[in-house]
Amino acid sequence: MRGPHEEHAGVRIAHQRKLAGLTQRGLAARLPYSYSLLRQVEEGRKNASPDLVSAVARALRIDVTVLTGQPYVTELQQDRLAALIRPIREALDLYDLEDAAREAATAGDPASDGTAEHSSGGTRTAEELAAEADELCRMVRATHLSRAAHALPALIAEVTVAAHRAPSTALWRTLASAYRTAHDIATKLGFYDLATIALDRLGWAAERGSDPLLAAVRQYMRALAYFREGEHSIGLRLIEAGRAVAGQARDQDDHISLVVRGQLHLGASVISARAHDADAVSAHLREALAYATRTGEAGRVHWLSFGPANVAVHEVSAHVEMRRYGKALEKSRAVRLPHDWPLSRRAHFYIDRARAEMETGRSDAALTSLMAARKLAPQQTRYHPGARETINGLVAQRRRTPDSLDNMAAWLGL
Structure with missing residues (x-):
């Protein structure tokens, strides 16, 4: 058992519950979970x-990040x-x-992180900015x-100037890409208010670029x-x-359209899993797999990683969300991640697997999975609430083990 002052979600839940003037039974009565x-x-x-955690946050009318x-x-x-x-x-x-x-673009110096050798005076071409x-x-x-966070502000400023001076679909898409990067950085570091602002900006740029598929991606990210x-x-x-916005794309059989529509089904699968709607999960995964069969592995379409591998990984995540941890482990053993898959996605898979392993009592395997995630993506793993809570769970399990062995030994008369 953890010490009374250790920082984990349970400690924060207890603190916020007391601030709300609720007993444990009083809070449990507002949750779909037992006392x-x-x-x-x-x-x-x-x-x-x-x-x-999300159910407690809703019941107490606080942000999830207060508890994480x-x-x-x-x-x-x-x-x-x-x-x-x-x-x-x-x-x-x-x-x-x-x-x-x-002014911000002129003052910036994105070359300092080595991504480009230029002064940010707004003289680059649309192709260079997109690159x-x-x-x-x-x-x-x-x-x-x-590295990305250091270079991003100056790029946003420069593309903003360029898009206002000579508006074009290409520049608005580039600005949307930069906003998406801002969203991803903010999300990975836990600044969800900033991530929401970045999504609003992405929608603003997508509207000016008249790109329905980009607008659909934004809705997918808002849903998450x-x-x-x-x-x-x-x-x-x-x-x-x-899905309705994506349906406005001119060519529904275009590769990009198929990827975006398939990814929307993957998003729906994990949301349905959190809602414990197993039938909806299965239906969305089937639809996603049908799209993935047509697209193959597509890793650079609107910054998504859609394809058969991502469908398999989402199936594992869905079982974890539905607390079917044994099934999640079974499915995880069949997952084959492409060699060129983004490290962020690979690490996320190992974090999900670690949670399933911990919940089924496989402490050593869970720690191995978390170490794999750390090796692949140390910063992401350090700031991932699931990884941190799984570590807390493993620490609690390890501390319980000696007591359990002592009790068993005493019961046997040893």
């Missing part, structure tokens, strides 16, 4: 699953990442201010968060934000809105 489970979570004897402890300020300061968030926030605020964006936006996206997918908050019905409505 016994809530008590064990608060005491650190059971892991706080993401769906339980995000953003993890101490670690961010240690990794020198906290100071990189404010410039990104300021760059997002300049979306409709060409003069201010031009750097793609490179920053690649950095995030490779989990080089600090509500998924984190446990708002399943809103998340699913956003997925449906995304």
